[in-house]
Amino acid sequence: MKNILTIDVEEWYHGNYKSLESGLTYKESRVESNTDYILEKLSQYNANATFFILGEVAEKYPSLVRKIHSLGHEIGSHGYLHNLVYRYTKEEFIEDVKKSKLILEDILGTSIIGYRAPSWSVNEDIPWFYDSLENLGFLYSSSVFPRKTYLYGMDNTPRFSYKPNLNLSILEIPCTTAKVFFQKIPFSGGFYFRVLPYFLIKILHNLVNNEKKPALFYLHPREIDPYQPKLPLSSTFESFIHHYGINSCNKKFIKLLNTCSLTSIKDYFLDF
Numbered sequence: 001m002k003n004i005l006t007i008d009v010e011e012w013y014h015g016n017y018k019s020l021e022s023g024l025t026y027k028e029s030r031v032e033s034n035t036d037y038i039l040e041k042l043s044q045y046n047a048n049a050t051f052f053i054l055g056e057v058a059e060k061y062p063s064l065v066r067k068i069h070s071l072g073h074e075i076g077s078h079g080y081l082h083n084l085v086y087r088y089t090k091e092e093f094i095e096d097v098k099k100s101k102l103i104l105e106d107i108l109g110t111s112i113i114g115y116r117a118p119s120w121s122v123n124e125d126i127p128w129f130y131d132s133l134e135n136l137g138f139l140y141s142s143s144v145f146p147r148k149t150y151l152y153g154m155d156n157t158p159r160f161s162y163k164p165n166l167n168l169s170i171l172e173i174p175c176t177t178a179k180v181f182f183q184k185i186p187f188s189g190g191f192y193f194r195v196l197p198y199f200l201i202k203i204l205h206n207l208v209n210n211e212k213k214p215a216l217f218y219l220h221p222r223e224i225d226p227y228q229p230k231l232p233l234s235s236t237f238e239s240f241i242h243h244y245g246i247n248s249c250n251k252k253f254i255k256l257l258n259t260c261s262l263t264s265i266k267d268y269f270l271d272f
C-alpha cells in the first residue's frame with residue numbers, strides 16, 4: 001500500500017533546542033545540496049513527497065522551490081522562521097505563516113494548502129491554531145506529534161488524520177505512531193528513525209499498514225548529511241537527540257525507498 005513521505009526543508013542548524021548556544025555565528029548553507037540529493041533519490045526510486053519549506057530558505061533559494069515543484073512533488077509551508085508556535089501570540093503566528101505562504105505562492109504561482117509547524121510545536125494551549133490556518137487558506141496541517149516529548153507533542157490526540165475542530169474543514173494529518181500494548185510508539189522520522197534499527201522500523205511500519213492506514217514518514221535534509229558541522233549544544237541529551245544515527249540514516253532512507261511506495265500528502269488524500 002501507499003505510504004506518505006514528507007521532507008522539512010531547512011538548514012542543519014534550524015533546531016529549537018533549549019541549550020543551543022546563543023549567537024551561532026557559523027551558518028554554512030547545506031540545504032540546497034542535501035535537498036538535491038534527496039530529489040535525486042526520489043526520482044531514482046519513483047517516489048513522491050510533500051516538501052514543507054521554511055520561508056527563510058525559500059526566499060534564499062527560489063530556484064530550489066521551483067525545482068522541487070517541477071519534479072512533481074507537493075510544496076507546503078514550514079513557517080517563515082523556525083520558531084516554536086506555542087511561543088507565538090496569535091498575531092505573530094499569523095504574520096509568520098502568511099509571509100511564508102506568500103513567498104512560496106509568489107515563486108510558484110499556485111496556492112499552498114499544507115502547513116507543518118516547526119518542531120511539531122502544537123500543543124493544547126493554542127486554541128487559535130487551526131482557525132488561523134484555515135483563514136489563511138490552508139486545507140490541512142501536519143503539525144501534531146501524537147505523543148508528549150520534552151519539547152513537543154500531545155498524548156490525547158488521534159493517531160491518524162482527523163478534523164481538529166468540527167466547525168472548520170481543515171484536516172490534521174499527524175506524525176505516525178504504531179500501537180504496541182496500548183502505547184503509541186514513534187518510528188517514522190527524526191530521532192526515532194535514526195535511533196531504531198531498520199528491522200524494528202519495518203515491524204512498526206507493518207503494524208500500521210496492517211490497520212489499513214498509511215505511515216507518514218518525515219526527514220530533514222541534514223539527516224542524510226554525515227558531514228554537517230556539529231551544532232554547539234551544551235546539553236548532552238539534546239546533542240544526542242540531534243546527532244545520533246546521522247551516519248546510518250541515509251542507508252535507512254534508501255531501504256525505505258526500496259521497500260515501499262511513497263507519495264505526497266496531497267496525492268494520498270485525493271479529495272483535496
Ligand SMILES: [Zn+2]
Pocket residue numbers: 008010014078082117118119
Ligand atoms: Zn523544522
